[in-house]
Amino acid sequence: MPPITLNVNGKAHAVDVDPQTPLLWVLRDTLNMTGTKYGCGIAQCGACTVHLDGEATRACATAVEDVQGRKITTIEGLSADRSHPAQLAWIAEQVPQCGYCQSGMLMTTAELLKRKPKPTDADIDEAISGHICRCGTYPRLRKAIKTAAAMAAPRPAAPKPAAKGAAR
Numbered sequence: 001m002p003p004i005t006l007n008v009n010g011k012a013h014a015v016d017v018d019p020q021t022p023l024l025w026v027l028r029d030t031l032n033m034t035g036t037k038y039g040c041g042i043a044q045c046g047a048c049t050v051h052l053d054g055e056a057t058r059a060c061a062t063a064v065e066d067v068q069g070r071k072i073t074t075i076e077g078l079s080a081d082r083s084h085p086a087q088l089a090w091i092a093e094q095v096p097q098c099g100y101c102q103s104g105m106l107m108t109t110a111e112l113l114k115r116k117p118k119p120t121d122a123d124i125d126e127a128i129s130g131h132i133c134r135c136g137t138y139p140r141l142r143k144a145i146k147t148a149a150a151m152a153a154p155r156p157a158a159p160k161p162a163a164k165g166a167a168r
Contacts, residue, residue: 009077
């Protein structure tokens with residue numbers, strides 16, 4: 001069987017695995033990218049969320065053969081220096097408690113903000129409804145999503161100063 005080539009975080013990786021292997025295990029065990037977490041194995045908790053072509057997707061229920069030729073982004077690839085607005089907001093609002101679900105929550109938040117730069121409470125509820133946080137950090141999570149949206153919002157341009165000697 002020929003290797004499967006994956007585009008993960010902008011880099012090509014040839015992996016020699018069974019085509020039916022869940023993407024989660026290829027990321028964690030073959031590529032050693034352990035930021036994506038195993039939670040349930042049945043796509044119900046959200047801990048394994050990654051982006052496939054920009055869309056939040058559960059890696060535990062996605063066969064590696066189905067992602068060949070697609071752009072895969074993991075939590076490690078969201079921002080090289082942790083400067084994504086969602087990451088900054090997570091830190092500012094002190095969202096994590098145990099942190100286990102957080103990479104999946106961050107990936108879903110990043111996708112939400114891309115789709116809806118000013119999410120409503122209903123938008124946030126819908127986006128995170130498939131995530132389970134055993135520590136119950138949902139109030140801080142909601143606040144962080146709103147903070148991230150504010151951080152990502154375009155700033156109005158500063159007024160240009162009047163030219164010297166211009167009439168007022």
